[in-house]
Amino acid sequence: MSKPTPEPPTPVTFDDVRHAAERIRAHAHRTPVMTSRTVDEQLGGHALFKCECFQRIGAFKFRGACNAVAQLDRAHSPGIITWSSGNHAQAIALAAALHHVPATIVMPANAPAVKLAATRGYLAGAPAGSEIVIYDPATQVREEVGHQIAEERGLTIIPPYDHPHVIAGQGTAALELIEDHGPLDVLFVCVGGGGLLSGSAIATKALLPDCAVIGVEPELADDATRSFRTGTLQSVHNPPTIADGARTPSLGHYTFPLVLRHADDMMTVSDEELLAAMRLVWERMKVLIEPTGALALAGALRVAREAPDRLRDRRIGVIFSGGNADFAAILPLLGS
């Protein structure tokens, strides 16, 4: 539970989150907050679920992408570039279309066809010059491909999580939850690269200093928990967790110190707990979240089992990060 001394002043502040909220207001959904008597009984407290699965492109990623694309310095850059095989690719594609900014998106040759098609669909609305660049993940590293193209063409890089504008944008999810549904005692947030957790922790600690902010990641991809405990950046390599949004190798240059400074704790859950939480939400709340989207609730359920006093009669914020479930991979796991 102890954590290292905080780092010096950070590059993302609560004002940045508030400005991000103004910047994305016209484009992003103010997503609904749902409740469930059934889940409350299991938690022993009252949970408020921020449903980012209902966000545009089906995940919170649109918030950060929209905030970043909106701030492109068009006088000095002809467009943006990013790399992603998942929700961030779609988020950048849609944000580029809405802001009339050319976008280049680097995707692996083995990306699911449905995600390629969705990204291509959003990108069709973006200006001429927008394109998807396919790379071979067996022989190329996506960051290197992206940086090389960015340099050649003078494009501005918006990486999936490790960028101040992206972090500030993701923080608007917690900002809205607190603005709309009042004080919380504890907030559970999933962790991949740490963009959502750091942004949400900044907003939460500014508004509710006494609210505990807890990051949750898969046991199979526990790099952020180990980084948090040791104070030095740890990594994982292609972890086989079903939570594909949490397979990122490590926290980032920006997100690691922000998580250290603003989050109160980190924890892990097994893929079995993750699937059970996802199934609970599907069956009882009728909300279709993806495995990564169930991390935060899985964490809360584990705390309720292992340390029930921490949640009893508390107001518990839970972020459902997204709903872009890969049916072919997931449905067989739920069918029994």
Added chain:
Amino acid sequence: MSKPTPEPPTPVTFDDVRHAAERIRAHAHRTPVMTSRTVDEQLGGHALFKCECFQRIGAFKFRGACNAVAQLDRAHSPGIITWSSGNHAQAIALAAALHHVPATIVMPANAPAVKLAATRGYLAGAPAGSEIVIYDPATQVREEVGHQIAEERGLTIIPPYDHPHVIAGQGTAALELIEDHGPLDVLFVCVGGGGLLSGSAIATKALLPDCAVIGVEPELADDATRSFRTGTLQSVHNPPTIADGARTPSLGHYTFPLVLRHADDMMTVSDEELLAAMRLVWERMKVLIEPTGALALAGALRVAREAPDRLRDRRIGVIFSGGNADFAAILPLLGS
């Protein structure tokens, strides 16, 4: 498109629906209405989805059950009785618990264990004397079992759909949709026993006389469409449609004339169309509806394909009737 001359004055009026809305307000959710750019593109108009999957017990059935249980004449009846293997059983059990009324629920021995458990769970909150009575569907008829017990014990029968209080309660779904989201040009509603359709049509025609109300049922259970076309009551026997909420043998004594009088048209969709509509809602809207819950949208999508002018630029109401999907039966059909 022609329909027979309406019957004489009906036993359910718009005032009954408005009174039902007041009666259930403290217990039922005012369910959210969602929209989808993706679905709008396929429809050619603007759809408003009334999400009864988020209603208590996961389906609109709670509305009618709550309205009926609230009106029990306690001076003359010691409790209520009903029969159902599905959503109505859970709806009555919860309504009985909330109104402190003893309830007897007749369920088949082959009812899914999960539905038995859910009904038993809600019934645990109801007064002493409440019970689930199991019958053998191979040798007994549920109505006969129910009527016999009702007579022996003086219980008041609240059948799944063919009851004025039930019909008035179901009509509050359309009432809320119109109150909250203004005029509609057309409303699509699923049909099993016709309780939701007749109640919704009464409310819609009272508020929006020019709004077309269209009932949708599975091709494999097309009794209501044939009844509507011929003006005489038609039936089906255990139709093998995946829409288990629409396997009812026929419209009822009350619902048939109400549907004839207030609905504008009836149509059918194939189980394939139903599954495609359900998948679209799961994948793009992240809302978990059951197969029966996708009937209305499947009907709208068929109209959009076959007669697009009827929906172009129109405001289209669609009721998602429920979300109690039987995963074991459905997931294998979506896994490919």
